[in-house]
Amino acid sequence: xxxxxxxxxxxxxxxxxxxxxxxxxxxxxxxxxxxxxxxxxxxxxxxxxxxxxxxxxxxxxxxxxxxxxxxxxxxxxxxxxxxxxxxxxxxxxxxxxxxxxxxxxxxxxxxxxxxxxxxxxxxxxxxxxxxxxxxxxxxxxxxxxxxxxxxxxxxxxxxxxxxxxxxxxxxxxxxxxxxxxxxxxxxxxxxxxxxxxxxxxxxxxxxxxxxxxxxxxxxxxxxxxxxxxxxxxxxxxxxxxxxxxxxxxxxxxxxxxxxxxxxxxxxxxxxxxxxxxxxxxxxxxxxxxxxxxxxxxxxxxxxxxxxxxxxxxxxxxxxxxxxxxxxxxxxxxxxxxxxxxxxxxxxxxxxxxx
Numbered sequence: 001x002x003x004x005x006x007x008x009x010x011x012x013x014x015x016x017x018x019x020x021x022x023x024x025x026x027x028x029x030x031x032x033x034x035x036x037x038x039x040x041x042x043x044x045x046x047x048x049x050x051x052x053x054x055x056x057x058x059x060x061x062x063x064x065x066x067x068x069x070x071x072x073x074x075x076x077x078x079x080x081x082x083x084x085x086x087x088x089x090x091x092x093x094x095x096x097x098x099x100x101x102x103x104x105x106x107x108x109x110x111x112x113x114x115x116x117x118x119x120x121x122x123x124x125x126x127x128x129x130x131x132x133x134x135x136x137x138x139x140x141x142x143x144x145x146x147x148x149x150x151x152x153x154x155x156x157x158x159x160x161x162x163x164x165x166x167x168x169x170x171x172x173x174x175x176x177x178x179x180x181x182x183x184x185x186x187x188x189x190x191x192x193x194x195x196x197x198x199x200x201x202x203x204x205x206x207x208x209x210x211x212x213x214x215x216x217x218x219x220x221x222x223x224x225x226x227x228x229x230x231x232x233x234x235x236x237x238x239x240x241x242x243x244x245x246x247x248x249x250x251x252x253x254x255x256x257x258x259x260x261x262x263x264x265x266x267x268x269x270x271x272x273x274x275x276x277x278x279x280x281x282x283x284x285x286x287x288x289x290x291x292x293x294x295x296x297x298x299x300x301x302x303x304x305x306x307x308x309x310x311x312x313x314x315x316x317x318x319x320x321x322x323x324x325x326x327x328x329x330x331x332x333x334x335x336x337x338x339x340x341x342x343x344x345x346x347x348x349x350x351x352x353x354x
Contacts, residue, residue, distance in 0.1 A: 028079030029088055035072040036091035038064055043255055044103050047246045051106055066235055078204045081276045082197060083133040086266030087126035089259055090295065094119050096255045107250045118256060118298035125294030129267060132288040140205040142218035149202065154273045165189055186245030187254050191261025193238030198269045199231035260295050267292055
């Protein structure tokens with residue numbers, strides 16, 4: 001009896017996060033905040049490169065987005081569970097919303113009450129998911145990582161994600177989506193792809209396990225390199241969709257959609273593929289996904305600001321273009337936000353040769 005009475009408090013104590021574990025989680029959160037700042041800067045540089053048509057600016061932003069940000073992000077996942085770290089990517093939304101009116105002035109960004117409400121919902125959802133998510137992190141060996149990635153639930157997750165991306169891409173090609181839905185789809189697909197952080201998480205687990213045991217035979221197998229290839233392919237393809245979206249839509253709209261999808265995808269893969277919530281109580285699990293719904297609610301609010309989402313760039317004409325004007329002195333207004341979107345060029349008067 002004395003043994004059993006002693007074991008119960010000890011078991012309860014084991015369920016509590018250790019001081020070292022909490023410190024590591026805090027370090028991981030701080031690294032993710034830095035990654036969010038780098039992410040905001042890189043995406044705004046990409047948007048700026050589309051405005052000034054300078055490739056070197058784009059390459060700087062792309063390098064930060066593809067290499068610097070993911071390295072800091074991966075470091076964060078080395079310290080804390082995926083379901084805890086991933087929601088803090090929402091800080092990218094807040095940083096962008098606060099800075100875009102000053103850094104992206106040509107887009108005429110304006111913070112409306114809808115943007116503020118959406119940012120509050122996303123931030124609250126992220127904070128709550130971190131509260132109700134896992135508080136301990138398990139270092140998996142290479143065999144355990146392989147077992148996680150080949151589970152039936154993991155394979156179903158991969159298949160569903162691939163099907164969503166293929167269907168969305170076909171909708172782009174066949175022009176089934178409206179302008180607003182097309183912009184949202186760009187952000188969602190990019191966020192889903194970049195949200196596949198389980199590749200990085202599994203690779204970090206193998207590295208940590210090898211360093212702790214001193215056994216590096218795992219790197220003689222193909223799995224670590226496949227994980228790196230998957231992480232790189234996800235980042236590059238997500239970056240491609242994000243660039244297409246930023247070329248047509250404003251930063252506050254596009255990056256909010258992107259980060260919301262990124263957070264949701266990362267949390268879902270952490271739950272399904274990595275099973276980081278498998279030992280959570282039912283109420284904790286429900287509260288966690290209710291918190292995710294706050295993030296999705298913020299995305300839906302951003303979607304209602306459709307009239308402010310698209311870029312309207314002025315058309316720059318050369319003198320040679322003016323010499324070829326129709327007899328009426330009109331030019332075609334070809335500022336449709338997206339090709340093939342259903343809007344027709346309209347005559348625009350008022351321009352005449354100098």
